[in-house]
Amino acid sequence: MKIAVKRVYEEPSKRDGTRVLVDRLWPRGVSKQSAALDRWLRDLAPSDELRHWFHAYPSEWRKFRDLYLEELGQESASRDLAELYRLTNKSKVTLLFASRNEEHNNAVVLKELIEGARKPPTGTGPAAAGSMRIRKAARGPKR
Helix, strand or coil: CCEEEEECCCCCCHHHCEEEECCCCCCCCCCHHHHCCCEECHHHCCCHHHHHHHHHCCCCHHHHHHHHHHHHCCHHHHHHHHHHHHHHHHCCEEEEECCCCCCCCHHHHHHHHHHHCCCCCCCCHHHHHHHHHHHHHHHCCCC
């Protein structure tokens, strides 16, 4: 299925499919009605420490990405990651984020992670696919 990323401040569209907020904090100035969320997966957001660090060092995108993928490998994120995987298998999903940086944010990393391992070489189901996506994403892009 198709996965899109979009700022939560943009107007909802019928083409968005299932709208999933992937930030830990509720976006400022957005009402629940105007957000038109289907799910809020807080545990998929980067930790407060990582989020603050990246805000201070935005040029460290690759390091942020690697550290964030490590966090996604922790047990606390596994349930929400499995839920996101299930949602993407059912219909189009739009990952919503509040960051002003539309190219470098956690929703972009999640999109790459989910799209990167649609066909895991071993095992079956969301758990096997989830662990494969994390390993594959941690290796980074092919060189």
